[in-house]
Amino acid sequence: MSSMGLVLRQVRFTNKAFWRNPAAAFFTFAFPLLFLVIFTTLFGSAGITINGNDVSVATFYITGIAAFSVITACYTNIAMSLTFARDLGVLKRVKGTPLPGWAYLAARMIHAVVIAILLVVICLVFGMLLYDAALPAASIPAFIVTLAVGAACFSALGMAVTTIVPNADAAPAIVNATILPLLFVSDVFIPLQDPPAWLDVVGKIFPVRHFSEAMQQVFFPPAGSSGFAATHLAVLAAWGALGLLVAVRRFSWEPRR
Amino acid sequence: MVLQSTGMDPYLTVAETLELFGGYYPSPRSPEEIMELVGLTEKADVRVTKLSGGQQRRLDVGVGLAGDPDLLFLDEPTTGFDPGARRSAWDMIKNLAATGKTIFLTTHFMDEAQYLADRVAIIAGGRIIAEGPPETLAGRDSATTIIRFKPGDGVALPGPVMATAREAGELLEFTTANPVHFLHELTGWALAHKVALEGLEVSRPSLEDVYLELTRAGDPDETEIEEEVS
Numbered sequence: 121m122s123s124m125g126l127v128l129r130q131v132r133f134t135n136k137a138f139w140r141n142p143a144a145a146f147f148t149f150a151f152p153l154l155f156l157v158i159f160t161t162l163f164g165s166a167g168i169t170i171n172g173n174d175v176s177v178a179t180f181y182i183t184g185i186a187a188f189s190v191i192t193a194c195y196t197n198i199a200m201s202l203t204f205a206r207d208l209g210v211l212k213r214v215k216g217t218p219l220p221g222w223a224y225l226a227a228r229m230i231h232a233v234v235i236a237i238l239l240v241v242i243c244l245v246f247g248m249l250l251y252d253a254a255l256p257a258a259s260i261p262a263f264i265v266t267l268a269v270g271a272a273c274f275s276a277l278g279m280a281v282t283t284i285v286p287n288a289d290a291a292p293a294i295v296n297a298t299i300l301p302l303l304f305v306s307d308v309f310i311p312l313q314d315p316p317a318w319l320d321v322v323g324k325i326f327p328v329r330h331f332s333e334a335m336q337q338v339f340f341p342p343a344g345s346s347g348f349a350a351t352h353l354a355v356l357a358a359w360g361a362l363g364l365l366v367a368v369r370r371f372s373w374e375p376r377r
Numbered sequence: 378m379v380l381q382s383t384g385m386d387p388y389l390t391v392a393e394t395l396e397l398f399g400g401y402y403p404s405p406r407s408p409e410e411i412m413e414l415v416g417l418t419e420k421a422d423v424r425v426t427k428l429s430g431g432q433q434r435r436l437d438v439g440v441g442l443a444g445d446p447d448l449l450f451l452d453e454p455t456t457g458f459d460p461g462a463r464r465s466a467w468d469m470i471k472n473l474a475a476t477g478k479t480i481f482l483t484t485h486f487m488d489e490a491q492y493l494a495d496r497v498a499i500i501a502g503g504r505i506i507a508e509g510p511p512e513t514l515a516g517r518d519s520a521t522t523i524i525r526f527k528p529g530d531g532v533a534l535p536g537p538v539m540a541t542a543r544e545a546g547e548l549l550e551f552t553t554a555n556p557v558h559f560l561h562e563l564t565g566w567a568l569a570h571k572v573a574l575e576g577l578e579v580s581r582p583s584l585e586d587v588y589l590e591l592t593r594a595g596d597p598d599e600t601e602i603e604e605e606v607s
Contacts (some may be wrong), residue, residue, distance in 0.1 A: 126400075133389065133397045140388035140424070209384030217401040217444070 123223060130219070130227030131234075138201075138231065148197045152189040152239055156181065156246060159309070164251065168311055173340040177311065182247035183339045184308045187332040189239035190270050191299065191308075194232045198278030199285070199295045202228065207288040207375050215373040225371075229275045236271050255339060262347030263338045270331045273356040276363030277327070283370040302328040307336070327359040384437075387426035391417050391436055394425060395443055402444030414476075415439040415469050431462035435469060442473075449473065451482035455489060467492055487585040497584070501592045511584055522556035524563070525549065527575040534566070548576060 138144050164178030205211050214224050247253030255263060281298060285291050303309055305319050306329035315323070323329035330352040337349035385394050392408050399405030412418045415435040420428060428436060434454065441449055454470070455463045470493055474480055484490055490497050491511050498508040507514055525548045528534070534542070543550045553559040556579060567574045 129400055130397075133386075133393065136393065137386045137388040205386070208387070210386060213384035213440070217398065218403075219401040 123220075126219065127223050127227050127230065130224060131231050134227055134231045135234075138235075144197065144201060148192055148235060149239065152185055152192055153242060153246075155188065155309075156185040156243055159185065160251065170336050170340040171342045171345075175340060176251060178251040179247060179253040179339070180311055180336075182243050182251065182253045183335040184311075184332060186240045186243045187270070187328075187335045188303060188308050189243060190236040190267065190331070191274050191303070191328065193236035193239060194229075194271050194274035195278040195281070195299060196295055197235070198228055198232050198275055199281045200291050202279065202282045203285050203291040204288045206282065206372065209375065211373040212375070221373065225279065229272075229279075232275055232278075233271045237267065240267065253339070256341060256347065259338045259341055259347030262341075262349075265348070266331075266334045266338050266353065269353050269356050269360070270334070273327055273331070273360035273363065276360045276367060278363075279367035279371060280363035283366060283372065286376050299328070302326050305329075307332045327356050330355045385425050385433075385440065388424055390422050390424050391428070391439075392421040394436065395439055398440045398443035404445055405443055406445040411439045411442050414442065414472055416465060429462075431458055431466070434458070435466065438469065438473075446478070448479045448481065451480060453483055453485065455484070455486065463489075487583065487588055491584045499588060499591055507587070507591050514584065514587055521552045521554050522559075523580050524551045524553065524556065524559065524578070525580075526577040548578075 138148075159181045160178040164176060164181065166177045168175060168177050168180050170180065202211070211224075215221060244253070244255060281295060285294050302322075305312070305315070306323050306326070308328065312319075312323070312329075330349075334349040334352035334356070337345070337352070338347040341347040386397075389397065391412065395408035395411050399408065408421075409418075412421055415438055417432060417435055417439065420432060425433065425436065438449075438451065438454065441451075451470070455466045458466060467489070470480060470482070474493075482493070494511055496509065497511045497514055498505045499514075500506070525545060527547055528549050541551055541553070543552075551559065560579070564574070566572075
């Protein structure tokens, strides 16, 4: 079988197991959609200005939850499922077969990206039907690139974070502690309006705000822009590269305990 | 290679797990065949998480067979099993050996080694201290035989026999290097005098006795039996 065939076959089995795992399916899939409904219902009617466009807060949340979906599907989901698989001895076992390690991880990543795309599309359709949100036609290339760079970045970081998680019991705490605070201060759950300077610095260092703002650039481009946010994308790519480097160097196929 | 830990996705079924692992190898054995061999045919569509411990262990072995290997390593395959599950695991291993595979397994159970193995090696402190077929390991076959029975009332044993007797609780115990001759004499005498020889027992040192004898010097925690079935 070709390498690509091997990877796709692995994706198929990963997908089967994913939907049968109630925790994975709920937290990765249902959670962002729940947040989408709650946030848009609670705060949707107010107005907000993004990149010179006057939009409703509901449409802000379409982009925010789209970004959140990519982050849970890639970062949280990959980090948790890999740590659990590692503790169960699944990774060790796979490593003992002729399947190359990279093919196993690539399959996990592709599966995560497929879930992320599915979630983003649901957000988009939800926004279009209920809140007249729209993806500007000129932004479609930027939308695809932003999604791809964001998904790759957070997948790499998800793999990297497993190297500091000692065991599956600690995984939810460490994974959530590293991502939840950032989600609150990075223009995802709450629109950022004149944040204090230190919060601004935090946002500029970590990748979450770069991703949410790159998404906003896609949906609400400044007049005449094609929606590409070059600086944000560059920072995301750098974080992704760092994550990949850590993962390649320190990834463990055996339980750490 | 079948390790002590399980290492399978809990949400896939038995058949799916075997299909998944088979796909990693160039000439896999079919899931149906493997399920037959390890006795999980009825559990084909049951998820791994719903299997009992013994069934998971058998699936473990099944996954080890997915690539149709000629040599299979089993690391303590029946540790933690109840006697019933152990018996069916043994049958499974016998089945596998009958298909012409070489099986290398480690165990702490002497009866397991005795029942399954063609060749046994005892490892203590990281070194093989004895090796051979279980029947003859460390001179088991040439060791003296122990004969025990409950002495009857009233009739005295013939003098020469009585001379070698030892008392072991209620029983009389004899050790002899020539059990055929000894038993012939003993039973001939018993028939002639109508003595029942209650609780008559003829035994040779078990594999366990050999093991304890051999490892007495070493640290018992570091010893392990390796055996080979082919």
